[in-house]
Amino acid sequence: MELSERKQKILKAIVDLYIRTAEPVGSKTIAAMPDMDFSPATIRNEMAELTNLGFLEQPHTSAGRIPSPAGYRFYIDRLMQDYRLSVDETQSINQAMELRMQEFDRAMSKVGKLVSQLTNLPAYAMTSHTESVKVRRFEVLPAGEASFILVVMTTDETVKNKLIKLPLHITEADLKLLSAVLNASLTEISAEQFTPELIDRVTRSAGAASGLVPIAVDFAVHVLENCRRAEVYLTGQNRLLGQPEYQDLTRAQEVLSALDEDTISNLPAKLDPNSPVQILVGPENVAQELKNTSVVVTRFDIGEGMQGMIGVVGPQRMDYAQITARLSYFAEGLGRMFGKPELPEAKKEE
Amino acid sequence: MELSERKQKILKAIVDLYIRTAEPVGSKTIAAMPDMDFSPATIRNEMAELTNLGFLEQPHTSAGRIPSPAGYRFYIDRLMQDYRLSVDETQSINQAMELRMQEFDRAMSKVGKLVSQLTNLPAYAMTSHTESVKVRRFEVLPAGEASFILVVMTTDETVKNKLIKLPLHITEADLKLLSAVLNASLTEISAEQFTPELIDRVTRSAGAASGLVPIAVDFAVHVLENCRRAEVYLTGQNRLLGQPEYQDLTRAQEVLSALDEDTISNLPAKLDPNSPVQILVGPENVAQELKNTSVVVTRFDIGEGMQGMIGVVGPQRMDYAQITARLSYFAEGLGRMFGKPELPEAKKEE
DNA sequence: CTTTAGCACTCATTGCCCCTGAGTGCTAAG
DNA sequence: CTTAGCACTCAGGGGCAATGAGTGCTAAAG
CATH class of the missing domain: 3.30.450.40 (GAF domain)
Incomplete structure (x- = not known):
């Protein structure tokens, strides 16, 4: 169903004005606008029809009209003029x-x-993903005494790291091995593919560093999940x-x-x-x-x-x-x- | 100056009640409390004095009293009972x-x-620092075609990274060199000590990777500054x-x-x-x-x-x-x- | 000297009423 | 179809009185 030219003009005027003033718009106000060559009575008739059609609402009998959601929708889709940025x-x-x-x-x-x-x-800003994210690479960096930093790089270019402290001593060789094992078996696959069997196999092949595998896996899964779940900043x-x-x-x-x-x-x-x-x-x-x-x-x-x-x-x-x-x-x-x-x-x- | 036992008791009662109800507290309400063996009139006298002393305030003549900031302060320092968590x-x-x-x-x-x-x-949560932060170590990790990831680890255990993309091709050797140079000269010193002369010297010694040094330095300084400036989460x-x-x-x-x-x-x-x-x-x-x-x-x-x-x-x-x-x-x-x-x-x- | 009962006074709040005015819908004339 | 005219509706605001919680003061009682 199509609105007459005039109805559209009136609807647009009402929405425009209401957006500016936040106050219900009456027929007289509209009629007084330049470019509106109709009497308030005519406008009133049109407004009554627009109300019946569901584009306008009346907060109470003796108030002007305000746009209904459908009114806004029509305005957005059809009436709204592009705003030119200054x-x-x-x-x-x-x-x-x-x-x-x-x-x-x-x-x-x-x-x-x-x-x-x-x-x-x-306002809010958030990130989201279009493809399923995988681990691209693990890095294991020694970081002082009995701790190391695990870096997980994902296919979406996020890089997350975690400091892992251990009461037991670990050698550089252990870490090298850990890194190699992780990269060999757990990259380029998505979180779903981190099956218990796979992890078990990886753990066994990690030698002295086998205790660290579950921790690394936990972290990797966590990172992947967090990648999927978008981060949201609201302010x-x-x-x-x-x-x-x-x-x-x-x-x-x-x-x-x-x-x-x-x-x-x-x-x-x-x-x-x-x-x-x-x-x-x-x-x-x-x-x-x-x-x-x-x-x-x-x-x-x-x-x-x-x-x-x-x-x-x-x-x-x-x-x-x-x-x-x-x-x-x-x-x-x-x-x-x-x-x-x-x-x-x-x-x-x- | 010391408040009499009774004044303290009344003040405490008022603050306690006002905290609960958010409404000005009158003399009668206090007098009606068990353990208050005085008439409203007595309480009124005491309240008048507490008002003079600056511990209470009166929103208007015909209202009860509410605690003043000083009243709250006294309450907090002296009167408040420990709350036992259930x-x-x-x-x-x-x-x-x-x-x-x-x-x-x-x-x-x-x-x-x-x-x-x-x-x-x-509520808010934030981190802050007790000592001046320094770079502990740089890591340079190749990440695909013409890009690498720069990881900066600081003495406060934050690890930040940045993906740096370059239009020109870089070899692994370049990156190794870059890493070595950065770690040799720019670690264990605070941001203030990143002088132009030092950076200049480092840049010159970086060979093919010299173009990357300023970028790395920029990032490092940025990280250090951000470490100092606390991060705040408000919700x-x-x-x-x-x-x-x-x-x-x-x-x-x-x-x-x-x-x-x-x-x-x-x-x-x-x-x-x-x-x-x-x-x-x-x-x-x-x-x-x-x-x-x-x-x-x-x-x-x-x-x-x-x-x-x-x-x-x-x-x-x-x-x-x-x-x-x-x-x-x-x-x-x-x-x-x-x-x-x-x-x-x-x-x-x- | 302290406590308390009594009392006059203050004043925010509430409800009420009425008025005003913006805006409507309807009707009838142009 | 448009518009002038008119009766009607109703939210909002000002004025006003009643309400009542609470006070400070005074004078009597303990």
Whole structure:
């Protein structure tokens, strides 16, 4: 079913205005807008129909209209104008991105913070995987007296390490052997393939270092599992309180307590591979607690079978055009930054 | 100046009750308590004096009294009874601690979450250093085509790594040399001692890998600096909204937006080395924005010149006894866990 | 000299009522 | 189909009085 040109125009005007003011919009206000060549009465009729069609809602009889979730959806899909980033904005985003991201985890937490700042809403950044991750290589590095560092490198380029201390003395030869055995048998296979039989066999072939194999395996499995389970960085929760819809404390708390890592990592049930930015309006969220909030997500390439995702959580009445624009501009920048191999920079002294 | 026995008893009763109810306490309520063998009038007189002495405050004329910061301080130092953890509590804390903390950063974020849960307040966990950190060793590990992984181990046992990609091809020999040079000249010295002259000398002696030295140095310095700058994990901000004193939205926002990593890492200006748990009541906090909140901090040993700190942020009216007890019990557990060398566990199959 | 009963006073909170005004839906005329 | 006109609805706010918890002071009792 198609909306008449005029209905669309009115709907757009209402959503635009409501996004700006957070107050129900009345017929008179709309009629007063330049470019609206109808009387309030006409607008009223149209608004009544839009309400019947489910695009608008009325908080109470004597109030104006506000967009319903379906209204927002229609607006997003059909009416919303692209938001053009101003030079100032692009500059400040670029500048923010200047942070040299040295380590990955840290960087992601910073990314989250920046997104939150950029949108003035709670934001999250997380990593996720597109392929199943395997161990690429083990390294065993002696580290003082009776301890060594186990380094596990995975196919998604994360490198995790653990300091292992032992009460018994271990020789360099033991460690060499351990390393060799681990690399020979346990690399390039996914966590599921770490069967008890395999581990048993490996353990037996490790000689003096056999006691260390289970520890190493435990750690490797743990690393792989943690790779799969995305890491989530959430920040800027307090910005939610700035939004008029969350002046009601209980609402705010409901949303904030729902915003933990688990819900977030499950947020966008399916990522539409076609559109880069995905918007979930209110009840489109699977999580019940978020049925009054909207989520805008986008992803960026990190390369090596991984992707980053950044998202924003806010009231249904959010400036989708602006937020989408900022988010995707930022994500593009990040993609450029992470996705491509890093060029060695020209150093002063060379 | 000493408070009479009776004044102390009354003050304690008021603070105890106010902590429980969050409502100003009147003379009649106190008088009605068993063990209070005085009339309301007497209590009133005492309360008036306690107010003059600065231990109590009156929100308005016709309301009861609430403790002033000084009142809380006196209560904490002199009146508060030790809170005895119930078996249930110790059990659930122990259970929570069962999480096998495989990697340090992750573990700290989990610790933060647990503390928040444990106290039902926003909480933070962070690491900090007691000695100046140095690089203990560099490791250079080839990682595919035109890239390698640089591992920096520091004297505080953190191990950080970075994947470095290069457009040019590098041989294993180059990397060996790089590793040797770095380890020969740049270990066991602190970041300040990375002078341009030294770096220049090292670069020249690195032969074919000379282009990589600045990158490695940059990373090393970055790691050392990050070691010094404590890492902070803050969680459970939403729990602040559950507290009656933060029903006022603006207050809540003020506090929450003040709670970023910077303010937190500066929170306890000086840590009294004698008492394990440190309490900062309201205005005792240096940060202006936190002058209405209290902070309870404790630390635990991680060994190797490092310590962990866990803390709780909440309204001045918080159950200091309970929170102190839970926090320190938890911290002790963590100390036991992190501080001591890890014993290899008995595996099933051995 | 301390304790307590009595009393007048204060003042935040609550509920109530009424008014205002923005906004609607309907009807009938253009 | 559009619009002017009109009666109606209802949230929000101001004013006002009642309520009651709590106080400080005074004077009597212990």
